[in-house]
Amino acid sequence: MSRIHVIGAGMAGLACALRAALAGAPVALYEAAGHAGGRCRSFRDKSIGRVVDNGSHLLLGAYRSTLAFLDDIGARERITEIAPAAFPFVDLKTGERWIVRPEGGRLPLWLLDARRRIPGTRLTDYLGVLSLARAGAADTVAARVASRRVLFERFWQPLTRAALNTDATEASARLLWNVVAETFMKGEAACRPMLFLHGLSAALVDPAIRTLQRSGGEVRFLARLRGIEWRADRVTGLQFAEGLMRIGTDDVVVLAVPPDAAAELWPAVPVPSESRAIVNVHFRVDEPVELPWRSPFVGLIGADSEWIFAREGVLSVTISAADRFIETPSHELAGHLWGEVAHVLGRTTGRLPPWRIIKEKRATFAQTPAEATRRPAAATTVPNLFLAGDWTDTGLPATIEGAIRSGFAAASLALDRAARALALRRTAG
Numbered sequence: 001m002s003r004i005h006v007i008g009a010g011m012a013g014l015a016c017a018l019r020a021a022l023a024g025a026p027v028a029l030y031e032a033a034g035h036a037g038g039r040c041r042s043f044r045d046k047s048i049g050r051v052v053d054n055g056s057h058l059l060l061g062a063y064r065s066t067l068a069f070l071d072d073i074g075a076r077e078r079i080t081e082i083a084p085a086a087f088p089f090v091d092l093k094t095g096e097r098w099i100v101r102p103e104g105g106r107l108p109l110w111l112l113d114a115r116r117r118i119p120g121t122r123l124t125d126y127l128g129v130l131s132l133a134r135a136g137a138a139d140t141v142a143a144r145v146a147s148r149r150v151l152f153e154r155f156w157q158p159l160t161r162a163a164l165n166t167d168a169t170e171a172s173a174r175l176l177w178n179v180v181a182e183t184f185m186k187g188e189a190a191c192r193p194m195l196f197l198h199g200l201s202a203a204l205v206d207p208a209i210r211t212l213q214r215s216g217g218e219v220r221f222l223a224r225l226r227g228i229e230w231r232a233d234r235v236t237g238l239q240f241a242e243g244l245m246r247i248g249t250d251d252v253v254v255l256a257v258p259p260d261a262a263a264e265l266w267p268a269v270p271v272p273s274e275s276r277a278i279v280n281v282h283f284r285v286d287e288p289v290e291l292p293w294r295s296p297f298v299g300l301i302g303a304d305s306e307w308i309f310a311r312e313g314v315l316s317v318t319i320s321a322a323d324r325f326i327e328t329p330s331h332e333l334a335g336h337l338w339g340e341v342a343h344v345l346g347r348t349t350g351r352l353p354p355w356r357i358i359k360e361k362r363a364t365f366a367q368t369p370a371e372a373t374r375r376p377a378a379a380t381t382v383p384n385l386f387l388a389g390d391w392t393d394t395g396l397p398a399t400i401e402g403a404i405r406s407g408f409a410a411a412s413l414a415l416d417r418a419a420r421a422l423a424l425r426r427t428a429g
């Protein structure tokens with residue numbers, strides 16, 4: 001029976017390997033690092049003595065593939081859903097506070113009530129969504145919706161930076177529209193924020209590896225693919241440090257590595273080449289703290305911190321499209337962001353608590369109109385090679401949902417290919 005070789009154990013590779021294994025195919029998953037999860041993982045940090053995520057991640061009710069993946073691995077109870085959907089905000093410059101509550105079904109009737117709208121905005125400002133829906137492939141978010149300044153600063157910009165990790169002045173309007181169409185245009189349930197109770201690895205990674213192994217999948221860590229052997233029009237071998245591993249005639253390979261690694265292994269593949277950073281600072285808090293409205297997270301306007309998340313003795317600040325802070329000395333940045341956190345908590349800044357900063361330089365590809373055209377499809381010109389990853393052409397931004405959907409798509413192509421190869425062999429035999 002043909003074997004499916006999946007390279008890379010991030011969310012895309014895990015989703016692909018798991019789907020294929022659950023369908024009964026022999027699967028091997030190879031990961032360069034000593035652990036799975038890629039850009040979505042947790043670890044115990046010695047400097048603050050807590051388990052932290054590489055960055056705070058949020059899921060949404062619209063993440064149907066992620067929810068299916070959580071069901072496959074029996075880990076739904078490891079996330080918590082905020083229902084009804086609520087996104088609290090604090091404006092550090094003006095002191096205003098509000099909650100975005102996208103109530104009801106597909107028609108956003110809640111906007112008719114002035115008290116529900118974002119402070120400083122009028123009903124007509126929200127018609128900008130129609131302009132976004134009609135965006136061309138070359139349009140940026142700002143080109144479609146920046147004319148309504150207050151709504152832009154308090155809604156479109158934070159939404160774009162959070163969902164696309166790219167500033168609204170350069171982010172793809174089409175890509176943001178796809179997010180809005182799957183969330184706000186689908187009603188309240190699709191907008192519900194979902195958080196990880198005990199971190200990313202405990203929910204998405206460790207149970208996935210266990211389920212994969214229980215389903216007969218083989219997992220190899222510290223197995224970096226160094227090269228691909230081709231003959232005629234198909235992949236015939238995988239080069240690892242220990243040597244060349246020949247693959248069977250009917251075997252299938254799925255490359256689920258980041259775009260730069262894919263281009264190194266297969267220079268002919270088009271990939272997005274620009275990336276954007278995300279900075280997270282985790283602060284240890286030893287006494288109970290409450291964010292406004294007792295929410296587990298809050299969005300900030302008029303500050304460098306964009307989101308604060310509260311979890312199990314840790315307050316975490318997230319900044320998306322954070323390339324401007326990559327060179328800032330970490331101690332300086334931690335001190336500055338702690339000042340903003342203290343402001344939100346209504347405290348004096350006081351002493352800086354123990355902190356850990358994580359600067360993910362290549363957190364996602366730059367989701368600009370130009371880079372979006374460089375996303376390849378899962379199927380390639382090589383019949384036994386498929387691609388997966390948040391950067392492939394899923395129609396979604398580079399998110400957990402995009403990565404998992406790409407993994408599912410690659411699994412179904414790989415299973416089809418394996419089934420066709422088997423059928424051909426039977427006919428020939």
Ligand SMILES: Cc1cc2nc3c(=O)[nH]c(=O)nc-3n(C[C@H](O)[C@H](O)[C@H](O)COP(=O)(O)OP(=O)(O)OC[C@H]3O[C@@H](n4cnc5c(N)ncnc54)[C@H](O)[C@@H]3O)c2cc1C
Pocket residue numbers: 007008009010011012013030031032033036037038039040054055056057058059223224225226256257258261278279280360362363364388389390391398399400401403
């Ligand atoms: C700080 C941060 C915050 C984020 N916040 C959110 C959020 O709130 N919500 C959301 O939905 N998404 C968020 N994302 C995005 C999300 O984490 C990613 O889209 C997703 O994890 C990407 O998964 P992937 O499998 O496509 O890629 P990766 O996670 O990059 O996985 C690729 C894997 O391939 C391995 N690899 C590379 N080269 C080789 C090789 N040659 N051989 C073998 N293995 C190799 C890597 O080690 C890695 O494990 C965030 C990302 C970051 C960094």
